């Protein structure tokens with residue numbers, strides 16, 4: 383799949399609207415704790431600035447539910463952009479209101495304007511045509527560089543693309559890189575190819591699991607989603623996270639794996655806790671012996687050894703979802719051990735965004751991985767074989 387390339391656009395002295403993904407994690411004081419997504423957008427922004435463009439940047443942050451909520455203001459992002467770009471970055475007070483429009487009107491070559499949080503507008507997440515039109519009206523050129531949100535048919539991601547012809551829109555460098563990377567990963571992985579899939583729920587990853595099965599040689603399951611599988615196998619999982627309505631689907635995944643000859647690994651022991659809390663009492667138990675009312679919050683040491691053994695010969699690893707509740711130090715050990723092992727291996731290691739990227743970054747292994755995607759959900763949908771709504775109209779027609 384070839385995308386409309388930014389380099390063939392006539393950008394000089396134009397107003398360019400760049401949809402970015404500045405949805406960065408923040409700590410309790412509103413400080414940006416990981417600015418990877420902002421840094422990843424710099425190549426496209428700088429490319430446009432080098433062509434003397436006026437650049438309008440737009441992003442969402444968090445889930446402000448269609449109304450102005452200063453907690454989700456992009457002000458910290460504007461400050462970080464200013465530091466990284468070493469140029470003035472003006473923040474509009476609104477998205478398509480009087481302030482944004484006045485500031486756009488006054489823009490000159492090489493000015494940078496950041497619109498306020500797109501999700502302050504109720505039309506953004508419902509792909510409102512009127513909002514798309516207003517956003518499109520701001521610029522001569524549209525560039526999508528927001529891979530992390532390209533699986534959403536939102537006004538600034540999907541709707542807006544229909545207001546520009548092929549000569550006036552393109553994929554940014556980040557979007558292009560992510561799509562190219564995952565395309566190669568799915569179509570020509572160096573084998574053995576293993577997927578490590580964790581996180582809280584089977585529901586969010588069921589389709590991806592099903593689609594990965596014919597492509598991978600091994601699957602290692604961890605995190606809360608493992609318990610739906612363990613329950614289906616007849617184990618007592620105590621009060622661990624479970625999706626009872628997906629027990630049959632879990633069985634289907636196990637059956638399909640068997641049919642295809644894919645080695646499917648499940649935890650053999652877990653760290654069980656008496657409550658969902660950092661100060662819980664915890665102990666290592668086998669997967670067969672989780673006490674009633676206790677919950678498994680991490681994979682145990684035997685599972686770590688087993689998974690390491692299984693991963694030792696793989697050439698490509700795709701990892702999406704933590705092995706436990708890594709946000710609590712007590713339950714981060716399993717994820718951390720697996721992260722170190724994966725990072726030290728000679729395999730091509732791909733981290734599928736979101737929580738897994740956060741986890742890898744927290745333990746300082748981000749530089750050791752071959753590729754860290756900026757989009758967890760988007761990369762999963764790519765692996766499911768879908769065409770992302772934000773990418774569909776940026777594909778070069780055959």
Ligand code: AMP
Nearest residue numbers: 581582583605606678679703706707708
């Ligand atoms: P997801 O968004 O589905 O990738 O899930 C990520 C979340 O799963 C993280 O916030 C983890 O804390 C959570 N998680 C991982 N393992 C467990 C578990 N055993 N029980 C409950 N939550 C878990």
